[in-house]
Amino acid sequence: xxRVVDLQQAVLVKNDERAGTLRAELAARGTTVxxxxxxxxxxxxxxxxxxxxxxxxxxxxxxxxxxxxxxxHDAERLARAGVPVKQVLTDGLCHLEADMVRAQLEGWLPDGxxxxxxxxxxxxxxxxxxxxxxxxxVVLASVTEGEDKPLKYPTAFGLAQLVVVTxxxxxxAAGFDEEAFRANVRQVNPGVEVVLTSARRGTGLGxxxxxxxxxxxxxxxHRPVMARxxxxxxxxTGTGTGTGTEAGSGTxxxxxHTHLHTRVHAHPHTQAAGVPARSQS
Amino acid sequence: MHEMSVAxxxxxxxxxAPAGDGHAKVSAVVLRLxxxxxxxxxxxxFCFSLACAGTVLEGAELxxxxxxxxxxxxxxxxxxATGMPPQLCCPQCEGGRAELLAGREMQIVALRHGEDGPGxxxxxxxxxxxxxx
Numbered sequence: 001x002x003r004v005v006d007l008q009q010a011v012l013v014k015n016d017e018r019a020g021t022l023r024a025e026l027a028a029r030g031t032t033v034x035x036x037x038x039x040x041x042x043x044x045x046x047x048x049x050x051x052x053x054x055x056x057x058x059x060x061x062x063x064x065x066x067x068x069x070x071x072x073h074d075a076e077r078l079a080r081a082g083v084p085v086k087q088v089l090t091d092g093l094c095h096l097e098a099d100m101v102r103a104q105l106e107g108w109l110p111d112g113x114x115x116x117x118x119x120x121x122x123x124x125x126x127x128x129x130x131x132x133x134x135x136x137x138v139v140l141a142s143v144t145e146g147e148d149k150p151l152k153y154p155t156a157f158g159l160a161q162l163v164v165v166t167x168x169x170x171x172x173a174a175g176f177d178e179e180a181f182r183a184n185v186r187q188v189n190p191g192v193e194v195v196l197t198s199a200r201r202g203t204g205l206g207x208x209x210x211x212x213x214x215x216x217x218x219x220x221x222h223r224p225v226m227a228r229x230x231x232x233x234x235x236x237t238g239t240g241t242g243t244g245t246e247a248g249s250g251t252x253x254x255x256x257h258t259h260l261h262t263r264v265h266a267h268p269h270t271q272a273a274g275v276p277a278r279s280q281s
Numbered sequence: 282m283h284e285m286s287v288a289x290x291x292x293x294x295x296x297x298a299p300a301g302d303g304h305a306k307v308s309a310v311v312l313r314l315x316x317x318x319x320x321x322x323x324x325x326x327f328c329f330s331l332a333c334a335g336t337v338l339e340g341a342e343l344x345x346x347x348x349x350x351x352x353x354x355x356x357x358x359x360x361x362a363t364g365m366p367p368q369l370c371c372p373q374c375e376g377g378r379a380e381l382l383a384g385r386e387m388q389i390v391a392l393r394h395g396e397d398g399p400g401x402x403x404x405x406x407x408x409x410x411x412x413x414x
Contacts (some may be wrong), residue, residue, distance in 0.1 A: 003394040007298055011290050011312070011387045095283050126283035131317050151366040155319035157371065185398045190377025224318065225352065225369040244333040255363075 015130055018215040019098035022133030022190055031113045032216035033101075035134035039149075040122030043166035044144040045074045046199040048119055051209050052081035056150055060213065061112050062261075065104055068095050074119065076178075095126035098133055124153040131169050136207060136215045142167040143176035150184040154264040158188040158226035162195070162211050211226045287387070288318055288328035292336055295392060308395030309342040315364055315386035316350040350384025 010016070020117040026033060038044050048064060063084040066074040075087035088096065088104055097271065101118060101180035109116065119133065122126040139160035157163065163185055171178070178196070181215045183195055193211075197204030215221050295307060310329075312321060322345050328342045350363030359373035363384055371379055 005298070005392045005394065007292050007389060009298070009387060009389045009390065011294065014290060014293070033312055093286075095286070097286070098411075125319065154366045155317065158317070185316075186370055186377070188367055188369055191381075224376065225379045226367070226381055226385065229385055232321075249291065278373060 019131035019133040038140035062115045064117040114264040124156040128156040140164045143171040143174045147180040154188045161221045168196040169201045284324040285328040288332035292332045305394045309393035311344045311391040313388045314388045315348045316386040317384040318387045351382040352379045355380045
């Protein structure tokens with residue numbers, strides 16, 4: 001005789017709830033978070049430095065958190081833009097979680113910050129699963145990384161609300177096939193905007209800032225197919241303005257997990273009944 | 282790899298589950314895992330065995346119920362298996378307004394409390410079985 005308890009708990013529900021709370025709190029302060037994801041070396045920091053400097057020159061109050069396993073190099077680079085920047089050292093952890101972002105903001109984030117950019121750990125696998133309270137998720141890939149990157153990392157690209165190609169100045173030398181890249185993005189995330197940039201040449205600069213400001217002003221960010229799951233599918237509520245899921249946060253990320261229920265109802269099973277809900281796959 | 286973070290989250294949730302009362306020995310955890318959840322089952326199983334150490338889950342089995350990705354195109358009604366890498370554009374009308382019916386699950390669906398079952402052998406290895414095919 002053993003006892004089987006049925007429950008329905010999304011494993012990352014705690015992070016999702018914390019992210020939802022953080023998004024709501026920051027929204028109340030007038031701050032919108034942009035989460036930047038890419039592989040190491042794809043040019044997040046260089047592009048972000050240029051975008052921060054542009055924001056500063058336009059008088060848009062911005063700030064940035066940059067995460068790495070070690071060193072403060074990126075914070076030093078970003079600080080050249082003349083805006084508040086803070087380095088997050090993850091001590092080896094491969095991704096940021098919502099409560100890590102919250103801990104960094106306490107006592108640091110200046111009042112009146114319009115946009116907070118979070119440069120995630122360079123990694124296209126793990127960060128994709130963690131909502132940080134962002135209202136715009138930007139995924140970057142450089143022209144040297146291959147056109148099939150979106151297919152190799154479908155969760156990251158599938159949940160992107162803006163895809164940024166970097167280092168476009170060397171696209172020809174790298175043999176970058178823009179059409180193939182766009183087709184691959186479309187396969188995993190139809191409808192997401194893809195923009196080409198070169199921080200070195202200055203082409204495409206300001207696009208990320210413009211999209212972020214539009215979302216901050218209430219424009220609905222792209223809602224990826226991969227994020228259209230369960231009961232909130234097709235409701236077009238948009239990032240940060242959703243009606244919330246059953247997990248109970250006031251706002252909802254566009255990349256929301258399948259939250260489902262947290263109801264618990266215990267009932268006895270016999271040993272022979274075994275563990276339910278097994279499928280033969 | 283974030284499988285360790287996922288495993289730790291699972292252990293926290295199970296030990297805090299009201300029906301689990303936080304004390305009863307857990308002999309198995311059933312996880313519904315979607316094809317598009319971005320989690321490697323083998324890696325998760327390894328991390329789970331480590332995360333369970335010293336808790337009521339010590340020695341617990343992780344039973345993974347794999348869920349294939351499925352999508353439906355609302356405008357044209359087509360429904361298909363997304364595959365991996367997923368095809369999320371409608372294969373019938375090529376539209377981009379599909380919804381995901383299944384595939385991103387990462388959900389604890391059941392716990393087994395083995396009251397009379399064999400407890401973890403303190404001298405032996407943690408039994409982590411690959412039950413799914």
